[in-house]
Amino acid sequence: MKFCSTCGSDQLETRIPAGDQLPRIVCASCESIHYVNPKVVAGCLLTWQGQILLARRAIEPRYGYWTLPAGFMELNENTAQAAARECWEEARATPAEMSLFGLVSIPRISQVYVMYRGTLHKGEYGVGEESLEVGLFEPEAIPWDDIAFPVVRHSLKRYLENPQREDVYDVIIDRNTNWQALETGAAAIKQQAG
Amino acid sequence: MKFCSTCGSDQLETRIPAGDQLPRIVCASCESIHYVNPKVVAGCLLTWQGQILLARRAIEPRYGYWTLPAGFMELNENTAQAAARECWEEARATPAEMSLFGLVSIPRISQVYVMYRGTLHKGEYGVGEESLEVGLFEPEAIPWDDIAFPVVRHSLKRYLENPQREDVYDVIIDRNTNWQALETGAAAIKQQAG
Numbered sequence: 001m002k003f004c005s006t007c008g009s010d011q012l013e014t015r016i017p018a019g020d021q022l023p024r025i026v027c028a029s030c031e032s033i034h035y036v037n038p039k040v041v042a043g044c045l046l047t048w049q050g051q052i053l054l055a056r057r058a059i060e061p062r063y064g065y066w067t068l069p070a071g072f073m074e075l076n077e078n079t080a081q082a083a084a085r086e087c088w089e090e091a092r093a094t095p096a097e098m099s100l101f102g103l104v105s106i107p108r109i110s111q112v113y114v115m116y117r118g119t120l121h122k123g124e125y126g127v128g129e130e131s132l133e134v135g136l137f138e139p140e141a142i143p144w145d146d147i148a149f150p151v152v153r154h155s156l157k158r159y160l161e162n163p164q165r166e167d168v169y170d171v172i173i174d175r176n177t178n179w180q181a182l183e184t185g186a187a188a189i190k191q192q193a194g
Numbered sequence: 195m196k197f198c199s200t201c202g203s204d205q206l207e208t209r210i211p212a213g214d215q216l217p218r219i220v221c222a223s224c225e226s227i228h229y230v231n232p233k234v235v236a237g238c239l240l241t242w243q244g245q246i247l248l249a250r251r252a253i254e255p256r257y258g259y260w261t262l263p264a265g266f267m268e269l270n271e272n273t274a275q276a277a278a279r280e281c282w283e284e285a286r287a288t289p290a291e292m293s294l295f296g297l298v299s300i301p302r303i304s305q306v307y308v309m310y311r312g313t314l315h316k317g318e319y320g321v322g323e324e325s326l327e328v329g330l331f332e333p334e335a336i337p338w339d340d341i342a343f344p345v346v347r348h349s350l351k352r353y354l355e356n357p358q359r360e361d362v363y364d365v366i367i368d369r370n371t372n373w374q375a376l377e378t379g380a381a382a383i384k385q386q387a388g
Binding site for chain 2 (some may be wrong): 001002003004005006007008010019021022034035036037038039040072073074075076077078079080081089099100103105107108110112114129166167168170172
């Protein structure tokens with residue numbers, strides 16, 4: 001942001017507005033405060049007869065790597081709707097049953113993933129515009145070395161540990177994430193509080 | 195948004211960029227695309243010896259009405275951290291135990307609430323800058339006629355229906371919400387898919 005989107009001035013500065021706790025981008029000309037907030041990414045792990053649906057990315061970042069269908073939530077959507085839309089856009093897949101799978105906070109890049117799980121309607125899928133290819137993978141055939149993002153790896157591992165597990169996870173993934181002891185968001189707070 | 199925040203031009207238009215599905219605000223001068231996304235609100239229902247912590251809002255919207263501590267998630271936070279911060283800012287309260295309570299999508303205003311539940315550390319609280327007063331309420335003393343937002347009403351009702359319930363909810367609240375049969379996000383999608 002180089003110019004104020006309210007008045008067009010280039011007199012932007014970073015300061016803590018009155019009554020606020022954090023530095024914000026403020027226009028010195030018109031006093032508009034320009035908030036920047038985390039983004040929601042909605043995705044879904046879809047299965048069909050024990051296989052998991054993965055899509056190979058045709059876009060950056062991580063072009064050519066495998067992912068679960070997921071993407072930025074749009075205005076006026078609900079989270080499940082956003083996840084289902086991404087399944088269609090990336091893999092021409094329709095979820096037949098969906099339930100909340102878990103939340104993943106990624107503070108380093110200010111994203112919150114809302115992950116669903118579901119079954120693939122009629123086992124049908126195709127290749128969306130943002131994908132190079134799409135496929136159903138047996139658990140032992142998952143291309144672990146070519147997974148696009150840590151959050152995708154986490155969801156796959158969580159699912160494979162126990163496909164019947166129904167408790168919703170709440171985890172934080174960050175640069176120093178210890179994959180052996182992935183702490184929950186709530187546990188992390190408890191530690192901070194002592 | 196009246197001016198492009200990248201180049202300062204007032205030649206903003208709304209159109210669907212190449213390869214996109216939805217109309218965006220695009221600068222006709224520098225071709226910057228200005229995405230607008232839903233916001234995450236994090237909150238927490240804190241209890242102490244069977245009572246629930248509520249804060250009366252000292253800010254608009256809904257000045258003077260009662261709410262659970264909740265507010266916009268900030269950059270570089272995780273969701274539980276954001277909820278705990280709001281507890282402190284609004285009610286000088288520290289969560290002693292926290293777990294994910296549920297998700298509420300509010301598509302009309304493009305917000306996703308991430309609600310936690312927890313206990314109030316040592317039963318201590320105070321009045322934060324954004325609150326007129328803060329108090330612990332017995333279930334039968336909750337001021338139902340003066341609750342700030344539908345999402346707060348939902349969380350309170352959900353808790354009181356069964357304080358021991360551990361499954362995480364995923365609901366949509368919108369103008370036409372039927373409170374007798376609040377549908378889950380996943381169920382709504384299933385209906386759409388037929």
